[in-house]
Amino acid sequence: MSDMSIGRLSALSGVKVPTIRYYESIDMLDAPPRSPGGQRRYGPGHLERLRFIRHGRELGFGLDDLRALQDLSARPDQSCDEADRIARRQLQDVERRIAGLEAVRAELLRMVERCSHGVVDECRVIQTLSEHALCVHHDQAGQTPSKAG
Amino acid sequence: MSDMSIGRLSALSGVKVPTIRYYESIDMLDAPPRSPGGQRRYGPGHLERLRFIRHGRELGFGLDDLRALQDLSARPDQSCDEADRIARRQLQDVERRIAGLEAVRAELLRMVERCSHGVVDECRVIQTLSEHALCVHHDQAGQTPSKAG
């Protein structure tokens, strides 16, 4: 259980090796003891914390929020108001992003469906992009383009 | 119409001044002629192109995609297959992100609703983050945490 290498910790936590080192560098994760040769040796506490972080990241929390939540979870007797506030804010943010993406989805659907698959000049995709007047009002989307992961 | 300053172009296009300069620096927007004193002077073509870019960004297209779409729109006689392919890929990406965010939303809702608003030790928010076992399987979300200006 104890004395895990970084590779083993990575396998058990689902967090990539360079990401673990990155977390240490920004003080998201305690620096572990080292082997005589200087390699990191982790214990079960590190694994637990990494899983906490990973789960939080999957839910879209920023690292600052996760730091705050982690600090709170270390003080079990305190009120959880702050934790709930952070979670509600995150929920609202997610809902806002979903709403934006739904609007975007609707417009992309219209573009793709109405395309006659002919030449560019008659292409609804290009037309829609060129003429903002053709589109329903949509302002903020969820940001971040294509690649992720 | 012609000989717009960058500030006027910004106001008419809805794209911020530093962003316009950034677009020029990465060759998304043609460098305009300059005034005797060296300031940028834009014409209506620049405005049109900026609006195209802005609309595309609102729909979540990456700048590379928009460059490709812009190149296509300059050749009206070509087949629009490529444009349609790009748009369909973007649609799929948006739908994938919506699905991820819906899963995240469901879990955040459960967290927030089941919190008893007591102390941290009993807080469902913290518990859920700590115990991945408590959660329905959710893998990829839409990425990008909180802030999006």
Add this chain to the structure above:
DNA sequence: CTTGAACCTCTAGTCACTAGAGGAATTAGG
């Protein structure tokens, strides 16, 4: 001609990583 707003270039920072160079430590097998 003076003022103040808008403009210029350049560098660096954001967020959460990811990739790669160049080398050292560990582990398994023989």
Add this chain to the structure above:
DNA sequence: CCTAATTCCTCTAGTGACTAGAGGTTCAAG
């Protein structure tokens, strides 16, 4: 005990799409 393969180390730089700020110049109105 020796070797080879794998894993580990640090460090720097790059990603996408901007944003912020310093320090200076030009423009437009009065």
